[in-house]
């Protein structure tokens with residue numbers, strides 16, 4: 122079958138520019154493969170504000186979401202409609218009533234909510250139904266479902282003001298949503314809910330998304346926000362945070378906007394209720410969602426649930442249990458032999474992960490500051506605790522330490538875990554690429570592979 126809209130360039134003689142574009146496409150596809158595998162069959166709740174629907178690139182955002190669906194992600198999409206509701210209220214000759222950033226929805230405003238939310242929902246559904254060969258939706262055939270999936274309750278009287286038809290999420294119908302997701306449908310939730318008394322309530326889209334993510338125990342909650350990326354706007358905010366760091370940021374950074382605070386607080390809340398990861402991604406930047414989910418460096422800010430394990434620098438009192446962890450791996454040849462004395466001398470270079478007071482994982486950073494590099498050494502996870510991302514967390518910690526020490530690269534010597542490191546951005550290198558002092562210690566009999574990672 123011929124592909125539609127194939128460029129007319131002579132395929133026998135592609136230009137150098139076409140060759141380069143194809144090479145980078147192939148590299149990008151290959152680079153994204155691990156993420157495609159990891160995300161397939163996972164449940165993501167995505168939420169965007171009504172502002173996104175007014176931007177010129179809105180169709181692209183919808184097409185990107187359809188692409189996620191085609192790649193096997195189970196999607197619950199939540200939309201806001203705040204500016205559309207404001208416009209409908211003004212068009213009806215009324216004044217929007219907002220108290221402390223919360224809308225008061227009286228009967229007249231509710232009529233505007235119904236028309237604005239309904240119209241926007243239809244626009245979203247129509248974009249997700251596109252099948253034109255000239256769009257990225259060709260062949261997508263996406264089925265969108267919705268309905269009375271969110272039960273609401275009134276927000277009630279706040280500071281003496283009755284918020285009438287403004288409500289909060291009371292319950293999410295997880296059974297119906299699960300069924301729809303299992304049938305391959307995309308679930309679209311609007312910022313409205315219904316009460317058992319038959320009333321309609323206007324809800325915060327963010328509240329709907331957070332409650333849906335918690336109730337579904339979603340793998341990810343993604344806030345598509347209006348502003349530039351959080352870590353770009355606030356240099357003290359790293360692109361990856363754990364919930365305790367997000368809490369510290371909320372109390373320490375007075376420059377955060379109300380929306381940023383709300384998103385961070387919601388991220389902490391959902392992470393504490395079983396959602397492992399929340400992403401804050403700018404909806405203004407074209408393609409940022411795909412970059413965040415399918416590239417190693419991402420685009421936005423990731424907040425992940427605190428690990429149940431604790432991670433800290435080792436002290437001399439840890440030397441005994443650290444030795445107990447690494448001795449079997451030294452005996453099997455996976456790790457270089459170290460004497461207890463050597464370990465004690467270098468103990469402050471080690472980071473250890475503990476559960477119930479027992480050391481279950483470790484790694485060390487041996488810096489070579491003059492060469493701007495450091496050795497990632499002795500990466501080990503107790504066999505009972507593997508396959509749960511612990512080594513990955515240790516690597517992130519060491520990279521953080523290396524950056525803080527002004528190092529631009531880290532290297533590792535390994536006999537058995539080459540692939541593990543390559544999958545995490547290390548590239549094969551030569552012994553001659555190591556700092557001279559380390560080259561002199563290289564054990565040619567052991568013949569370890571040398572791998573180097575450049576720190577972004």
Ligand SMILES: CC(C)(COP(=O)(O)OP(=O)(O)OC[C@H]1O[C@@H](n2cnc3c(N)ncnc32)[C@H](O)[C@@H]1OP(=O)(O)O)[C@@H](O)C(=O)NCCC(=O)NCCS
Pocket residue numbers: 450455456497498499500501502503506507508509510511512513514533534535536537538539540541
């Ligand atoms: C390599 C090691 C540190 C990984 O620890 P971990 O906490 O299980 O790692 P993570 O949970 O972050 O990653 C798990 C993934 O890595 C893969 N992996 C584990 N060991 C691997 C290896 N030697 N080669 C390639 N991939 C490996 C797992 O299969 C899993 O991938 P999957 O989910 O696709 O199946 C651990 O297996 C270990 O302690 N090995 C012995 C010591 C060693 O070789 N250290 C490196 C030299 S310094």
